[in-house]
Amino acid sequence: MSNNTAEVVIVGGGIIGCATAYYLAKLGVTDIVVVEKDFFASGSTGRCGAGVRQQWGLKMNVLLARESIQAYENLNEELDTGMDIEFKQEGYLMLAYNEKTVEQYRKNVALQKSLGIEVDLITPREAREIVPYLNIEGLLAATFCPTDGHINPFITTNSYAEAARRLGVKFMTYTEVTGIEVEKGKIVAVDTTRGKIYTNKVLNASGGYSREVAAMAGVELPTYPERHQILVTEPVAPVQGPMVISLQHGIYCQQTPHGSFIMGFGDPQELKEHVISSTWHFMEEMAHRILPLLPPLAELRVVRQWAGLYNMSPDAQPILGEAPAVQGFYNAVGFSGHGFMLGPVTGKLMAELISGRQPHMDISPLSLERFEKGELLREPSVV
Amino acid sequence: MQDKDVIICRCEDLSREDVRKLIAAGYTTVEEIKRISRCGMGPCQGRTCLQLLAREIAAMTGKEIADIEPGKTRPPAKGVKLGALARGREEHE
Numbered sequence: 001m002s003n004n005t006a007e008v009v010i011v012g013g014g015i016i017g018c019a020t021a022y023y024l025a026k027l028g029v030t031d032i033v034v035v036e037k038d039f040f041a042s043g044s045t046g047r048c049g050a051g052v053r054q055q056w057g058l059k060m061n062v063l064l065a066r067e068s069i070q071a072y073e074n075l076n077e078e079l080d081t082g083m084d085i086e087f088k089q090e091g092y093l094m095l096a097y098n099e100k101t102v103e104q105y106r107k108n109v110a111l112q113k114s115l116g117i118e119v120d121l122i123t124p125r126e127a128r129e130i131v132p133y134l135n136i137e138g139l140l141a142a143t144f145c146p147t148d149g150h151i152n153p154f155i156t157t158n159s160y161a162e163a164a165r166r167l168g169v170k171f172m173t174y175t176e177v178t179g180i181e182v183e184k185g186k187i188v189a190v191d192t193t194r195g196k197i198y199t200n201k202v203l204n205a206s207g208g209y210s211r212e213v214a215a216m217a218g219v220e221l222p223t224y225p226e227r228h229q230i231l232v233t234e235p236v237a238p239v240q241g242p243m244v245i246s247l248q249h250g251i252y253c254q255q256t257p258h259g260s261f262i263m264g265f266g267d268p269q270e271l272k273e274h275v276i277s278s279t280w281h282f283m284e285e286m287a288h289r290i291l292p293l294l295p296p297l298a299e300l301r302v303v304r305q306w307a308g309l310y311n312m313s314p315d316a317q318p319i320l321g322e323a324p325a326v327q328g329f330y331n332a333v334g335f336s337g338h339g340f341m342l343g344p345v346t347g348k349l350m351a352e353l354i355s356g357r358q359p360h361m362d363i364s365p366l367s368l369e370r371f372e373k374g375e376l377l378r379e380p381s382v383v
Numbered sequence: 384m385q386d387k388d389v390i391i392c393r394c395e396d397l398s399r400e401d402v403r404k405l406i407a408a409g410y411t412t413v414e415e416i417k418r419i420s421r422c423g424m425g426p427c428q429g430r431t432c433l434q435l436l437a438r439e440i441a442a443m444t445g446k447e448i449a450d451i452e453p454g455k456t457r458p459p460a461k462g463v464k465l466g467a468l469a470r471g472r473e474e475h476e
Contacts (some may be wrong), residue, residue, distance in 0.1 A: 039415050046418055154418040234426050235463060258421065278458060287468035298466030303426050306459045 005268075006170075007031040008354055009190045011177050011213050012205035013038075014045035015153065015340050016332045018160035019347025020203060020354070022079070025167035032169045032375070033199075034161075035192055038177045044207040045307025045340055049252060049264055051232060051243045052341040053092045054117050055287040057108045060365060062115050064345050065363075071344035072151055079163040085156045088257045088341035090241035092148035094132055095293070096141045096380075097248045104380050105143045112145070119145040131240055134298045149241060150254050151338075153340050160347075177206075180217040187217065187328035199283040200348040201328045201354055208274065208309030210333035219323045222371050223334045225309040227271045228264060229282040233300040235259030243295065250383055251289050253297075261300060263290055266383045272312075278305045291306045310337040315376040319344065320349060320366040330354055331368065337383070391439065392432035394425020401434060406443045413437060413454035423454065426462055 007029055013036025021034050025105040036042070052072060054065040071078070075085055096102045105121055113117045121143050124136035130144060146286045161171060172194060179191035180202060190197045206213040208225040215221075253263035265286055283305060291298050313319055313334030323329045332350050335342060345361075352359045365377060396437050397420055400430055400434035413423075418429040423429030423434055433454055 039412065041418065042414070062432060160421060198431050233465070244446055280458075283463075284458070284468050284472035287465040288472045291465060291469050297468065301426065301462030302459060302468065303428065303462050304424065305459070 001282065001320060002234060006033040006195060007199065008201045008203065009197050009199045010034040010203045011190070011262065012036065012043070012207060013040045013157070013161065013171065013173060014043050014205065015041070015157050015160070015206050015343035016207070016335075016346055017203070018157050018164060018269060018349075019343045020332065021169045021207060021351045022160045022164040022167070023347045023351035025169050026345060026356070027351055029351070029355050030168035032053070032164075033197055034164075034171045035175050035177050036171065036173045039173050040161050041154050043078035043309050044311065045157055046152050046229070048153055048340045049254070049262060050150050050153050050255060050340065051148070051252065052151055053143050053145065053243070055092055055112060055113070055119060055143060055381065057104065057150065057375060059111060059115070059309050060115065061379055062112055063361065064342050066115065066117060068345040069147060069149075070176070070340050071348075075156070079159045080257065081159045081162040083155050083162070083189070084160040084307055085159060086152040086257050087149060089149040089186070091094055091130070091144055091146040091243070091298065093127060093242040093244050094146070095145045095244065095246040096129070096140055096143075097160060097246065101248060102141045105141065107140075108245070109143055110220055110314055117145060118147055118243055119143060124129045130242060131244060131294075133239070133294060134244070135293055135295055142244065151340075153241065154233075155341070156334065164180055172181075177213060177216070177309075178289070182217055182326055182329075185325065185327055187281060187326060199332070202352060202353060203330045205332050207311050207333070207339065210311050210331065211359075214333075215324070216331075217323070217326050217329045219326055219329055219331075221319065221333065221368070222314050223319070224266070224272055224312050225274055226312045227307050228266070228310050228337065229307045230262060230264040230284060231302050231305040231307060233261040233297070234303050236300065245383065246293065247381060247383060249289050249293065250272055253290055253294060261297060262301075265289055267309040274309070276309065278307045294380065298341055310335075311339070313337050314371060316379060316382055318366055319368050320346065320363050321353065324369060391435045392420075392422040392425065394427050394432070395421040397422050397432070403443065406440055411440060411444050413431065413440065413452060416440075417454055417456070419464050429454070429456075
């Protein structure tokens with residue numbers, strides 16, 4: 001920085017921070033500094049399962065995801081950086097093993113269809129036509145949306161950053177935010193390990209650290225970190241098109257375009273703190289849960305496992321908007337495991353809000369105030 | 384030999400030319416290059432390539448190789464079949 005000031009400082013160089021920087025610059029706000037503690041996508045973004053789906057049970061989630069996926073479909077052309085985000089758009093197959101889930105999926109499909117999503121409730125036999133080695137014992141039904149898929153989070157985030165940089169955005173990587181200065185209820189500066197930046201607008205896009213960053217500005221967030229683990233196998237020839245997901249088993253499994261299989265499960269016992277080590281328990285439990293559904297995977301070698309943080313909110317829905325108590329402090333946090341897939345739409349909405357425009361979708365249900373008012377959102381279809 | 388014919392990462396088929404392009408584009412740590420190119424993410428677990436990668440970074444950035452962070456080592460140390468993991472769990476149940 002030449003003059004130590006910026007119109008907007010973005011805390012966090014993950015998908016949310018980099019996408020918002022790009023869309024803000026596109027709207028003409030180019031005096032932006034993105035401050036990232038390590039490197040792009042080094043936190044939750046680069047550790048995620050990389051799936052993107054529109055099969056949700058809440059109208060708002062379907063709309064957010066639909067717009068994000070449409071943006072991802074055209075992102076290589078839009079950003080024009082020469083990078084390929086590796087969008088494998090071969091669907092999500094969601095399995096239902098009890099009547100309650102079938103009933104929920106029937107409602108979800110009706111909602112999704114009414115919003116223009118290509119999706120169907122299908123029979124076990126039809127599910128096996130999509131994934132031929134799927135064990136359909138006990139399976140009652142499934143839903144399939146062919147336009148869901150898988151995207152490379154590292155390349156996507158770097159591509160957004162590169163496109164934003166071309167528009168004039170400055171990035172400070174390997175730089176940590178150490179304080180946020182507030183005077184008379186307004187943001188005045190951000191302190192970093194490489195100096196102070198005077199600004200009146202801060203976007204908190206710090207993922208797993210959202211609560212700690214907000215606390216620097218005196219804003220209390222109800223978010224918390226929760227460890228989630230993933231493993232990946234050696235690559236093999238392409239055999240599985242869609243992400244296979246079972247909410248009852250709490251598992252998801254996808255073959256990446258590169259050929260490796262990536263999988264994880266939701267574990268209610270997981271640590272709710274800043275720990276990203278991986279465990280042997282996870283490896284065994286994952287193998288135990290996935291093989292009954294996809295038996296041939298028994299022959300694949302696991303080559304790596306890792307962990308990352310979900311940034312959980314009390315209702316597992318994001319918190320978007322300006323904090324009521326501090327003028328100029330914006331949050332785009334609490335994605336609860338779905339931040340990567342909502343990156344583009346979140347970036348656009350936050351850019352509109354921060355640049356003083358009316359957001360093109362009503363995001364007031366996602367405000368921080370909803371927790372005080374008790375207006376929690378309930379998404380029925382989460383891992 | 385030309386840079387495009389010198390292999391740095393055998394598992395992911397990355398040449399010295401590929402790696403040098405990334406370093407020139409500003410990706411100057413092992414962790415970043417690993418994520419953007421998959422260098423070191425194959426079945427060999429980075430045993431050969433990550434040292435070669437560190438050497439390329441040192442050469443192009445003018446740093447000592449001892450000052451190049453080696454990157455995180457992740458389990459398992461050797462590939463293990465999912466079937467073996469599932470059987471292991473059954474045994475100590």
